[in-house]
Amino acid sequence: CVCLPSVCSGIGLALCERLLTEDTQLRLCLACRNMQRAEAARSALLTSHTGAHVDLLQLDVGSVESVLDAAEVVKSRYNRIDFLYLNAGIMPNPQVDIRAFFKGLFSRNVINMFATAEGLLTQQDRLNSDGLQEVFATNLFGHFVLIRELEPLLCQTGHTSRVVWTSSSNARRSAFSIDDIQHRKGTEPYSSSKYASDMLSVALNRRMNGQGLFSSVVCPGLVMTNLTYGILPSSFWTLIMPIMWLIRIFTNTFTLTPYNGAEALHWLFLQKPESLDPRAKYHSLTSGLGTNYTKPRQMDIDGETADVLFSKLLELEKVVRRKLCERNADNEAHQRYLSEIE
C-alpha cells in the first residue's frame, strides 16, 4: 500500500498519475482534508487508469485529532504500508520582498535567489485549534504524529518501508531555531518548517533504519500549483512564463509543471532504500531542453541537533495528546450536563 497525504492537486496528484503508470497493481490511499476534492482526484486517476485500486481517507494533517482518527482507519484497512509520501504543505499569507528581489537581480547571488527564494519571502502564521503554529503543525508536526501512529504498519520484520518528505529549496538552517521549533517568533515559518522536516528525516534514519524504516527528502523545484498561485496570481505567472523558461537555462530548479516536480518523488519509488543517502536531499531538476532528472545534494544538518528536535517533538506530542484527552473529557461532561438539564 502507498499512502499519500496530500494529493488532491499539484505535485501530489501528478505523483499518483506517475506511480499508477509505473505499477498498475499499486494500492493507493489518498489522504485528503477535503473529501469532495479527494473524490475528484480519484475520478481523474481512474479515468486515466481504469481498474486502479485507489482508496480515500479523510485527513487534516494540521489537526492532531484528525491525524489520530485517520491513523485508526489506516490500521483497520491495511496490514502494511510500503510508502508513505508526506506531501501536504502550506504557505499562508506569503509576501514577496520586491526591493530584495531587484537588489538580488543585480547581485552575484541571483541564481541562488531564483533557486531558493532566500531573503525574498516572508509569511504571516497563526495558531490552530490545537494551539500550535499552523505552518509547523501542517508541514511537520501532523506528519510526525502520523508516522508515530503508523509505526506498526511501517516497521515490520522482513520488510522495508519508506517515508518520503516533500521539502523545499527554501528550507534554510538560519530560519530554524531549536529553541523555537514552531517558529513563533520569526517571519519565515515555511522555511523553518521545511528545514525541520529535513532534520526529522535525518533523525528518523538514525533511529529507525534498524527497524526497516527509511526516510528521504525531496525538493520538487519551482512548480506552478495552488501554492505558487497563492504567492502571485496565476495571470502574473502566465505573463512571465517566457522569462521563466529563460531562467531555466541558468537554473534547472524551475521545473514548472507538477509532472516535472514529481520527478524525484517518482525516482525514489524506483530505488532500493539501502542505496540512498540518508543525509541527501533529492532534487527534481529540468534542463533548458526540458529533460527531467534527479540529483542528490548534501543537506546542511547535524545529527545531534536532529536528535534533539526528535525528542522535542515527542515531548510536544505528549502535551498535545494530554490536552486532547482533557478537551474530550470536558466535551463529554458538557454533553452529559446538557442532557441532564433537558
Ligand SMILES: NC(=O)C1=CN([C@@H]2O[C@H](COP(=O)(O)OP(=O)(O)OC[C@H]3O[C@@H](n4cnc5c(N)ncnc54)[C@H](OP(=O)(O)O)[C@@H]3O)[C@@H](O)[C@H]2O)C=CC1
Ligand atoms: N509548488 C512549489 O513550487 C513547491 C512546492 N513544495 C511543496 O510541495 C508540496 C505540495 O505542494 P504543491 O503541490 O506545490 O501545492 P498544492 O497547494 O497544490 O498542494 C498542497 C497539498 O497539501 C494539502 N494540504 C494542505 N494543508 C493540508 C492539511 N491541513 N491537511 C491535509 N492536506 C493539506 C492541500 O490540500 P487541499 O487541496 O485541501 O488544499 C494540497 O493537496 C508542499 O509540501 C509544498 O510545500 C516545495 C517546493 C516548491
Ligand SMILES: CC(C)CCC[C@@H](C)[C@H]1CC[C@H]2C3=C(CC[C@]12C)[C@@]1(C)CCC(=O)C[C@@H]1CC3
Ligand atoms: C521573473 C520571476 C521569476 C520573478 C519571480 C520572483 C519570485 C516570486 C520567485 C523567485 C524564486 C521563487 C521560489 C519560490 C516562490 C516564488 C519565488 C520566490 C518558492 C519559495 C516556492 C515554494 C518553495 O518551496 C520553493 C520555491 C523557491 C523559489
